[in-house]
Amino acid sequence: MPTEKSESSVVLDALNAPQAEAVAHVDGPMIVFAGAGSGKTRVITYRIANLVASHGVPPYRILAVTFTNKAAGEMRERLDKILGPSVTRELWIGTFHAVCVRLIRRYHESIGIGQNFVIYDDSDQKALMKRVLDDLNLDERRIAPQKVLARISREKQEARGPEDMSLDRWDDEIIQRCFKAYQQRLRDSNAVDFSDLLLYVLRFLERDNDDDAKQLRSRFSHVLVDEFQDVNLVQYRLVSAFSSSTNNICVVGDDDQSIYRWRGADIRMIRGFTRDYPDAVMVKLEQNYRSSKNVVGAALGVIRCATGRTPKELWTGNPEGEQVQVVHCANERDEAAFVVETVKQHIAAGTSPREIAVFYRVHAQS
Numbered sequence: 265m266p267t268e269k270s271e272s273s274v275v276l277d278a279l280n281a282p283q284a285e286a287v288a289h290v291d292g293p294m295i296v297f298a299g300a301g302s303g304k305t306r307v308i309t310y311r312i313a314n315l316v317a318s319h320g321v322p323p324y325r326i327l328a329v330t331f332t333n334k335a336a337g338e339m340r341e342r343l344d345k346i347l348g349p350s351v352t353r354e355l356w357i358g359t360f361h362a363v364c365v366r367l368i369r370r371y372h373e374s375i376g377i378g379q380n381f382v383i384y385d386d387s388d389q390k391a392l393m394k395r396v397l398d399d400l401n402l403d404e405r406r407i408a409p410q411k412v413l414a415r416i417s418r419e420k421q422e423a424r425g426p427e428d429m430s431l432d433r434w435d436d437e438i439i440q441r442c443f444k445a446y447q448q449r450l451r452d453s454n455a456v457d458f459s460d461l462l463l464y465v466l467r468f469l470e471r472d473n474d475d476d477a478k479q480l481r482s483r484f485s486h487v488l489v490d491e492f493q494d495v496n497l498v499q500y501r502l503v504s505a506f507s508s509s510t511n512n513i514c515v516v517g518d519d520d521q522s523i524y525r526w527r528g529a530d531i532r533m534i535r536g537f538t539r540d541y542p543d544a545v546m547v548k549l550e551q552n553y554r555s556s557k558n559v560v561g562a563a564l565g566v567i568r569c570a571t572g573r574t575p576k577e578l579w580t581g582n583p584e585g586e587q588v589q590v591v592h593c594a595n596e597r598d599e600a601a602f603v604v605e606t607v608k609q610h611i612a613a614g615t616s617p618r619e620i621a622v623f624y625r626v627h628a629q630s
């Protein structure tokens with residue numbers, strides 16, 4: 265596996281032609297549509313550097329959203345090297361949740377929540393839902409708290425509150441009552457769950473005649489979104505609203521890599537983007553820098569049959585590398601034994617365990 269090159273302090277070096285085009289673009293909407301390991305995150309990082317260094321955009325007016333805190337940290341680290349820490353400190357780089365927490369603290373009065381609000385995690389939510397069921401005299405064995413919470417989370421990802429739920433199934437009305445009571449109890453404790461963090465900011469942002477909301481809508485002059493294939497509807501509306509005053513929105517993504525369907529991510533968002541922003545500049549990145557020719561070829565072979573994907577090519581200048589092996593095992597135990605044996609062999613041959621990854625389909629298999 266090629267090692268990560270250190271970023272130099274010059275903004276436009278070490279980019280191939282389409283990457284440089286995406287980085288040099290300044291105003292208006294843009295979508296970078298690209299395969300795995302083709303430098304999407306590098307484009308976002310360099311684009312931020314270019315906006316600040318070459319176009320004088322104030323760093324505090326740039327918002328970059330990543331999918332994990334780790335990715336945000338890495339982006340910040342690289343920008344530190346290019347722009348220096350005093351500039352990087354002012355950039356807004358973070359996950360949707362981290363950015364929304366900061367904004368709620370800042371606009372908590374207009375949003376209508378106490379400044380010292382608490383964020384409920386999964387176990388807090390479950391405990392709260394048990395109390396709600398108890399309040400409503402519902403039997404936990406008949407209405408599972410987890411099931412109600414999962415439904416509430418799905419509704420919230422589509423920006424729906426209890427009043428907006430569709431009531432089709434036999435238990436929908438019960439769930440709606442739980443949803444209402446759950447929100448009331450959260451409010452009573454000055455608490456929010458993870459979905460609320462985003463929804464509170466979205467509802468505030470989308471208020472028409474509110475000066476604070478108007479101010480927040482024009483707070484950022486440039487909005488950049490990494491891993492755009494994984495955004496859900498609420499997140500999409502958030503970035504649209506944040507960029508509504510300038511239309512300077514740049515998203516990068518790969519519909520072949522959508523992994524968050526289960527939490528409301530929707531690859532229709534990528535296609536929707538070109539509909540909502542018809543004048544968006546599209547850049548495709550097709551050179552992979554991370555993997556050997558054999559790995560890239562095998563990955564393409566698997567994904568090519570996927571229905572409904574937008575065709576895109578992927579090639580690499582890297583060496584052929586070793587052949588990809590497909591191994592059939594009799595069962596899970598056999599499979600585990602094979603993995604253990606292979607890992608042992610690699611370690612004996614001098615490979616560091618840090619360089620070995622094992623993937624599995626479901627946690628039960630781990």
Ligand SMILES: Nc1ncnc2c1ncn2[C@@H]1O[C@H](COP(=O)(O)OP(=O)(O)OP(=O)(O)O)[C@@H](O)[C@H]1O
Nearest residue numbers: 268278279280299300301302303304305306553554
């Ligand atoms: N023009 C380039 N020259 C040399 N190396 C590059 C170039 N572009 C990207 N790389 C390297 O390729 C690797 C992948 O880049 P990056 O993480 O930006 O890709 P990505 O498309 O975001 O990947 P993923 O699909 O995993 O999100 C990194 O090690 C990066 O430094």
Ligand SMILES: [Mg+2]
Nearest residue numbers: 304305306490
């Ligand atoms: Mg990336």
